[in-house]
Amino acid sequence: MSVLVFSLLLTAVAFIIHFIIWKIRLPVHQKSILIYIFGVTLIAGLGFLFKFRENISLLGTNAPRELHEYFQICIFFISVSLAYMVTYSALEADSPSLVMIMTIANSGKEGLSQKNFEEKINNKTLIIPRLKDTLSEKLAYLKEDKYNLTPKGRIISTIFMIYRKIIKRERKGG
């Protein structure tokens, strides 16, 4: 029971810190700050629990005593944090499918023509912001007005290309 209670507590603490900071001011480097919050909460939280394990009790449950229990809390916390971070990345940028669905929904009973669609959804809204992201995230750099991959960008593209080769997906995706 102690693993369940203290895993949930630690995760809740990280989320509360995250929401408080976000409500005060949206950070510029959101993902880095998120990693920092979750990382520090995990290390400090586990350290605190371990040091005061004899004296801490919550909802009638004592703090974990065994090392493997701390390891289990760690795996739970990292799994949930990673799942939240990938969801967060999807929230940051507007998904084209979401934009398309909401554009159609907002047109109501009239429906939406192809022309209206193209006016609202174009390269300026779908491609250019993501190209700028590749620069800000240091995945690419500009040289004589041409985009080139940085080593980080090359590693990421290679991982996806190898994976897609393994699962035999020939279509380029996107």
Added chain:
Amino acid sequence: MVYLHVLSPVVALAINVLAQICYCRFVSNKQLLKSLFFGFFCGMFMLFVIEAFYVVQLLPSVLKNIPSVLINIASYSALGYCYFHFVNLGETARRIRLLRELSESKNGLSVDEILQRYNAKEIMENRLSRLLKSEQVVYKDNRYYIGKPVMFFMSKAVLFLKVFILGKKSEFE
């Protein structure tokens, strides 16, 4: 045994990945979503096998160990979700596609060259065909309408989360 129990979400994730890859290579590489579900359930099965061994070993205190098993199920589900997202990134993410286009060019690409290879028209066609095929959008009298409401409700949920967490509805606000 106790460390196998602790590591069971990671072991189950490995089985998930292996099963999903095998499905794509030996059954069908066109049913990506099915392969992901197949992989996820294979991993979950492995998790239950490990947990069953662990619980049986500790028969006198089964109830005491149920919360620990629940934590592992939650951990595996979160890891499975991350893997689903990774596969989905390769399939639909614009950034990954742009990186791929850049990696295939020797001397880099200008904006115009990128747009010739990958543009909003292609993105819209890909997504519209998926939405029309799944009947989330219907095309009637040269106009598009919302069909089945699943994607519409999902979009509303995502918008709610965006407003709740980021305080804005769109990245352009």
